[in-house]
Amino acid sequence: MRDFQLPGRSPVLxxxxxxxxxxxxxxxxxxxTLARGGNAVDAAIAGAVLLGLCEPQMTGLGGDAFVLMKPAGSDDILALNGSGRAPAAASAQKLRAQGLKAVPPTSPHSVTVPGAVDAFCALSDTHGKLGLAxxxxxxxxYFETGVPVAPRVAFDWSESTDMLQGSARDTYLVGGNPPGIGHQFALPGQAEVLRRIADKGRAGFxxxxxxADMVATLQAAGGVHTEADFAATACDWTDPISGTYKGTELVEHPPNGQGATAILMTNILSHFDIAALDPFGAKRAHIEAEAAKLAYDARNRLLADPDHTARLAHMLDMGTAxxxxxxxxxxxAMGAAASLTESVHKDTIYITVVDRDRMAVSLIYSIFNNFGSGIASDKFGILMQNRGAGFTLDRWHPNEMGPGKRPMHTIIPGMLRENGRVTMPFGVMGGAYQPNGHARFLSNMVDFGMDAQTSIDAPRAFSDNGVMKVERGYSDTVRAELYAMGHAVVVPDGPIGGAQAIRIDESGYLEGASDARKDGCALGY
Incomplete structure (x- = not known):
């Protein structure tokens, strides 16, 4: 139980x-959506789609989605890969010939075909109750009339104005400036797109x-996308992967997501007596940072499109850890485990829903960078993701850009299972931080007995590309000790990530937790 004399949130029951x-x-x-007869799938889709308006810098119809789902009456977990592919004419060789060492994140070459809408349609068709319309x-x-801009959204918006280009500046800025807190922001063009999806399903998008609007905009910017690339988009049902940390099973989405990184990191941490350390002390933060460096190095070398990932078993093997x-x-502190070659940033939304039948959905939905590629379709204002910046241009690398290929993805939904029973859908937003966030969230609960809300509220640190970001929730003494160990310590400008979780208690109640680093909340009835 939290200390009620300190700032914080109680879990929601x-x-x-x-x-x-x-x-x-x-x-x-x-x-x-639940109250009018929908199930957790219907509710997750409705909430996620609306977040594309409420948090347009994070996500939207031009993005991708990954889903873990527990059907009602079962403790099996299904995985849905709603990530899009590079166009058929994509070529790393052509970009290398232009002298490029990486995929420019604000170029049309970074735009992979959005996969989220197809995933939402497939989820609704196979497991929803209400139907997409x-x-x-x-x-x-809401898209027609608008919503007031929330404080964290306004903060992110003001940091990302320069990302927007062309007609996107007309749609997502107000007189060339980011909207402030409380500004009524609407996307009427996307309201029309949603009407077409509601009427025609995936064909409407x-x-x-x-x-045609998305393709014409991309081609005008120099992209190689075609309408055939969009028509061929298809999500895939697949099997999740998992590892066990001190008796709790951590279930993750398989590649091309980076869930294997979280499992490898917890496997590394299991070789240390984390529970004997101060949960907010320098020694724990140091070991966690070193484990992250090693796990992320493996990610950068091994993870890619599932058709091109050959060493997943090696990455998940306890002997490797x-x-x-x-x-x-x-x-x-060690130096960087290896040069980080992938372009990894930090913008995502996460939603989890559990219904009365205990169907559970863990869904993460993103356009990658703040405002994605910064390119929006001219007519309907659909922001295009820049997931293609997650490709490498290194020749023969498993994650090398290629035609029809999926890039390595940062977004990972999670679930926990204990003694064979699914006990918690959860997610930690934050791009590269996500695997580290999953490992820390789980360790907070398993090693230190924190409830989900306390685990989310706890301060975070992240060793990212040679710099150790340490939130202000840590003391200056801890930062000094980490510096003395050899870490390049900084206090980040903004918070590290954001998390949401719902615990399914065996006695029958639900316990929700939501990160104060974001504008959201957990609610039930």
Missing amino acids: ATEGMCATSHPLGVKVALD DTLGPVIR YEGEVA EKLAALINPKR
């Missing part, structure tokens, strides 16, 4: 259904006028 996400209106729409109906009016753990000096 309910029985019939619950949602936790990063904006209150997303939670409201999800709960309204009924699910999206109440959401559309991937075919016809909407697809044991050898890596032996490289950690508990008193001294």
